[in-house]
Amino acid sequence: MQNHFDLFHLPQRFTIDASALDSAYHSVQNQVHPDKFANASDAEKRVAMQWATRANEAYKTLKSPFKRAAYLCELNGVDLQTESNTAMPVEFLMQQMEWREALSEARAQKNRAELETLDDDIRSARKIELLEIAQLLDANDFTQAAGLVRQLMFLEKFADEVSIALDTLPD
Known part of the structure; x- marks a missing residue:
């Protein structure tokens, strides 16, 4: 399964181009918009809805600096241990x-x-x-x-x- 960066064809970095993210998000949303699947089968409609939901989740994650940072750590095998590791300077x-x-x-x-x-x-x-x-x-x-x-x-x-x-x- 592709990650959020791949979904939007963005480099897997913290520093991202916000307008490129917005543009990529709208592009994906346009491809899976319900209007395009009005005459499709129920299965095709369901898949389109899943893609739209996934795009929304990916967009929210990458748009938020905090969520994007946490996602990058986890994507690279680093568990944030937010529940178990409360050690702070x-x-x-x-x-x-x-x-x-x-x-x-x-x-x-x-x-x-x-x-x-x-x-x-x-x-x-x-x-x-x-x-x-x-x-x-x-x-x-x-x-x-x-x-x-x-x-x-x-x-x-x-x-x-x-x-x-x-x-x-x-x-």
Whole structure:
């Protein structure tokens, strides 16, 4: 079975051309669109639907930097061990604790400015993490990248928490 990169005829790298991905996705979707199979047999319709579903899944995976990084690691035989390996560098854990404390205080005080600052800090940290991950993955260092992808997973979840906290504040 071909992987997501092969499906869209893209190089198997972290750094991808977003417009090429979009174009390839639309091309695949056009080939398997239900309208093209209106007069086809049930089996052909089912296969087309499976391809459309697969294309959607592949597109979502490659479009998201976090999912793309995790997929590349797994594709190259590196299990992220997200459930079993929670070892993180001390500095990263300390930063997480500081952010969690800041989030708790900002929520309690309903302090939009603090939440927005926290959101900016996380975006910056995420951007730096993604640059490091990109370098490692594009250099085929999947094992080293896996540790950073696990850290990115924490950043993604925390960013969602901050976003929810911002959304629940009154205007």
